[in-house]
Amino acid sequence: MAVMTLLQAVTSALDCKLADDPNVLVFGEDVGVEGGVFRATEGLQKKYGEKRVFDTPLAESSIVGAAVGMALAGLRPVAEIQFDGFVHPAFNQIVSHLSRYRYRTRGTRPMPVVVRFPNGGGVRALELHSDSLEAVYGHIPGLKVVMPSTPYDAKGLLISAIEDDDPVIFMEPKRIYRAIKQEVPEGIYRIPIGKARALTEGNDLTLVSYGALIRVCQQALVEAKKDGIAVELIDLRTIYPMDSQTIVESVKKTGRLMVVHEAPESFGVAAEIIARVSREAFYHLEAPPVRLCGNDTVPPLPKSEDIYFFPPERVYFEIKRALES
C-alpha cells in the first residue's frame, strides 16, 4: 500500500494497465513529455516509451476519432481530453460513433475505449474549464459514465474502465485531485462499474452525491451529526448504468431523499434518481425528494465561483430544511 492523491491513483491505474496489457495506449494533448497539465500521466512516457504514451496534435475530435479506429483494430485506447469543456469538439465522435459502433454492428465491433478528463469546477479556472456534463453523457445510449470521489475508487474504477469492453467516459473531479490522500494498493484491483456505495449509515435521510461533492457532503454531515441527524450518504460512483437499487433500499429505510450535484439542476442526474425512487419507493417517501444542484446557468468565472459552487454549509442548510418538511 502507498498513500496517494486521486491524481496519483489515476497515474497508478494507467501505469498498472500499461504494464499489464500491450494493447493499452495512453494519449492526449501534453500527456507525454509534460505528463499532462495536471500531471496525471507523469513519468509514464519515460517508462513505456513514446509509442505507448504519446502527445497528439491539438485536436480533440481526432483524439476520440483515432481512438475509435484503434479499437476497431483491436487496441484498448485510453484517451485524455485536457479539460471538461474541451470534450465538446469531440462530441460528434463520441455520440455518432464511440457510443454506437457496437449496436450498429450487432455486437461484432465493440469499442473498448476510455475517454478520461478532469471534470467540474471549484479551482478558479478559465472559462470552459469547470463544466460538468455527466447528465449529457449519461443520456447517450451506449456510454458508461463514471465519476470517482476517492483515490481508492479512482484507481479501481479506472482499471475496470480500461478492461471494460464498452466505452467509458471517466470524469475525474479536478477539485479533489490533490485534496484527499488515501492508502491505495500499488497493484491491480477493480471496483465494479455500476455499483454505488453507502459511506455512512443513517435513518433520517438518504443523501446521494458523487465526485467532488461527496467531500462537501461529508463536511456538511459533521455539523448535521452534532444536531443528532443521521444521514445515509451514498456515493453514486457510476452515473450510467446507475445503481438505483442501493438508493431505493436506503430510501425505503429513511423515507427521505436528497440529491446533490454541481451540474445544472434541470434535466440532471438528480432528476433521474428521483424518478427512479418515485417509481420504486413512492409509498416509503415521507416528503417530496429534494435536489441541491447547480443553477441552470453557466459555471462562472472565479469572482462568482463561490456563489455557484456551494459550500458544505449550504448542504447542511438544505438537509435541515428537508427534515423540517
Added chain:
Amino acid sequence: MSDRKVPPPSGANNLFAEFDPLKGKRLEILDQNGTLTNPAWAPPLSDEQVLAAYKMMLLARVADLKAVSLQRQGRLYTLPPSIGQEACAVGSALALDRDDWMVPAYRELGAWLVRGVPLARVYLYFAGSEFGNVYPPGVRVMPNSVPISSQLLHAAGIGHAITYQSRKEVVLTYFGDGGTSEGDFHEALNWAAVFRCPVVFFCNNNQYAISYPRAQQTRAKTIAQKAIAYGIPGIQVDGNDLLAVYRATREAVDYVRAGNGPVLIEGETYRMGAHTTSDDPSKYRESAEEAEWKPRDPLLRIKRYLIAKNLWDDARDEKAREEAQAQAEEAFREAEKWPANSPDEILTHVFAQQPPEMARQAESLKRYLAWKEGR
C-alpha cells in the same frame, strides 16, 4: 516523436512527383472513347484482370439500378445511388491486398463488392436492418458512416494501430468533395501525416454535396492540392478512368505500406444519380450538364477499351448484364428473407451486458406487446 519528418517520395513513386498537384496535371490513361492515350502510366494489369474489373463495375451498376428501382417500389428505404462512380470504387478497392482495411462513407457499392461485402447485406442494410452492417469474418470493411468525413479519423486510428503493432496492412478510406470542408477531414489528414499512418485518403469528387457544387465548396483549385498543407503526396486522377484510378491507388498503397505516411487521391467523377432517393437533382443542376457527363460514363469507356482489344463484344456484354441482374435478384431475395427483428433486438448490443434499467424497459415493452397480442 523522433522521426516525424516525412521523407521525399522515393524513385518508385515518381508518379507523385510527375503529378504534383501544383503542376495542375491530372492522371488520365484512357480517354472517353476507351483509347489508351497515356500508355506510359498504364498499370500492369492483365487483360483478364481488366475484364474482371469491368464485370465488377457492371455488377455494381446493375445492383445500384436495382436498388433504386426497389426503393421506388417501397421495398427498400432511402439509399444513396452510386451510379457514375464505379471506376472510383472498383479501381481503388482493387489496389488493396487481402488483409487491408476499408473505411467507407456510404456511396461505395463497387468497393464493397470488390472487398467481399455480400450484396445481400448491402440490400439488407437499406431494407432497414443493422444486420446489413455485419460482414463475413475477415472482411475488413467498416460499416457505412453517415456523419460526413467523421470516418476519416477511424482510418487514421486503424492506421495508427497497424503502425504500433508493426503490421503491414494499409487502410483505404473514402469521402466526397463536400467532406473536405469538414473539420474531421483536416484532423484526419493531419493526424495520419504526423504519425505516418498507412492510410490512403480517396476523395470521390462527384461535383456535388447534395445540391452544393464543387466550385463553391472550396477556393482551392483542386482537392488534391490540399495534400500540400499536410506535407504528404496528393494526386488528381480522372475518376471515370478505371486504369487511372487503379494506377494511382496502387502507387499510393505501395507508398503508404512502405511506411512513408498517407496519400491523398482525388478522383474526379460525376454523381450521375441523385444524392439519395429522397433528392431531386433537377432542382439544382441543368440537364445539359448531366448530358455533358453522360459520354464520360466510366463503364462505357472501359467497355470500348475491351471491345477495341477484341476481349469483349455487345453480345457478351448483354449476357454479363443478365448475369449481374440475376445475381442482384438473388441477393435481394436473400435480404428479403431476413426475419423481422424481435423486440429484444433493439435492446441488445447497446452494451456487452444489458444494464438493469434496460432489462426493465424490455419487460415493459413485452408486457405491452403481450397485451396487444391478446386484444
